[in-house]
Amino acid sequence: MLPYKELARLDKLIHEPARLSILTALSACTLAEFLFLQELTGLTKGNLSCHLTKLEKGGLIAIDKHFVRKKIPQTTIRITSEGKAAVENHWNRLEAIHEAIRKQGANSDRRNASGE
Amino acid sequence: MLPYKELARLDKLIHEPARLSILTALSACTLAEFLFLQELTGLTKGNLSCHLTKLEKGGLIAIDKHFVRKKIPQTTIRITSEGKAAVENHWNRLEAIHEAIRKQGANSDRRNASGE
DNA sequence: ACAACTGGTTTATATAACAAACCATAATCC
DNA sequence: GGATTATGGTTTGTTATATAAACCAGTTGT
Numbered sequence: 001m002l003p004y005k006e007l008a009r010l011d012k013l014i015h016e017p018a019r020l021s022i023l024t025a026l027s028a029c030t031l032a033e034f035l036f037l038q039e040l041t042g043l044t045k046g047n048l049s050c051h052l053t054k055l056e057k058g059g060l061i062a063i064d065k066h067f068v069r070k071k072i073p074q075t076t077i078r079i080t081s082e083g084k085a086a087v088e089n090h091w092n093r094l095e096a097i098h099e100a101i102r103k104q105g106a107n108s109d110r111r112n113a114s115g116e
Numbered sequence: 117m118l119p120y121k122e123l124a125r126l127d128k129l130i131h132e133p134a135r136l137s138i139l140t141a142l143s144a145c146t147l148a149e150f151l152f153l154q155e156l157t158g159l160t161k162g163n164l165s166c167h168l169t170k171l172e173k174g175g176l177i178a179i180d181k182h183f184v185r186k187k188i189p190q191t192t193i194r195i196t197s198e199g200k201a202a203v204e205n206h207w208n209r210l211e212a213i214h215e216a217i218r219k220q221g222a223n224s225d226r227r228n229a230s231g232e
Numbered sequence: 233a234c235a236a237c238t239g240g241t242t243t244a245t246a247t248a249a250c251a252a253a254c255c256a257t258a259a260t261c262c
Numbered sequence: 263g264g265a266t267t268a269t270g271g272t273t274t275g276t277t278a279t280a281t282a283a284a285c286c287a288g289t290t291g292t
Contacts, residue, residue, distance in 0.1 A: 005158035008137035012280090015133055018249085021124035024217060034271070042121035045271060047250055053272095054248090065271090071258075073270050091214055098207055101140060128249095134280080150240070161240060163281055169241095170279090181240090187289075189239055 003100045013058050014090045019051050023087040026079035034075040119216045129174050130206045134159055135167050139203040142195040150191040
């Protein structure tokens with residue numbers, strides 16, 4: 001596909017900054033606690049909670065809500081294999097698109113679609 | 117700043133896929149016609165129009181609406197110097213963040229904030 | 233004259249992001 | 263032992279956003 005079109009059509013579930021941060025962070029951990037993830041990303045709890053829900057619905061992460069010693073609530077998150085593949089793929093595509101544009105972009109100084 | 121925080125706080129005016137595509141395309145042209153930009157990015161007219169308005173309000177692009185031979189309406193767009201700097205900076209930051217995470221991310225497999 | 237096309241803009245809607253308020257339990261203080 | 267604060271989040275509400283669909287003025291074709 002043309003690089004600019006590909007760029008314009010990037011998956012926004014993954015591309016959104018907060019979620020890209022979450023997913024990339026999770027790619028580097030086997031398991032992350034909610035509060036750890038909050039500190040890493042700097043997001044508010046409410047915000048993080050919403051983004052996690054969205055990512056879980058998309059099948060990119062798995063959320064486990066449990067209690068420590070049957071008392072203290074604790075939410076742990078891990079990335080799914082699909083999630084991991086999706087983030088890696090996203091970063092690779094970003095890089096590839098940017099590279100493609102850098103190479104061919106120099107001689108694309110046309111003002112209209114027909115090249116008139 | 118910590119790379120995950122920086123990632124989560126990226127400027128969304130620039131980062132949004134359609135606008136990143138528009139800005140990156142404009143960086144490679146001295147001037148672009150509306151329809152040319154539409155073909156490059158694959159966006160609908162209405163959608164493109166809205167994104168352009170937003171980018172203009174942000175001072176990243178300049179829009180010139182005029183008539184060809186006093187008859188045919190034509191909208192041409194060029195990127196401002198601030199806009200050009202902002203997109204280049206955005207791509208550079210994305211790359212730098214990704215690189216930083218790749219380097220230090222390997223040993224960040226901690227489950228909680230305190231490193232307990 | 234009427235239909236269809238150009239080159240867009242405006243409007244409407246559905247979704248999104250985010251902050252603020254909330255809630256249950258637990259530990260702390262007096 | 264009652265109130266107070268802290269922990270670990272979730273729910274709710276507001277505002278902004280992205281997108282499609284409808285529209286519009288002018289022009290060209292028949």
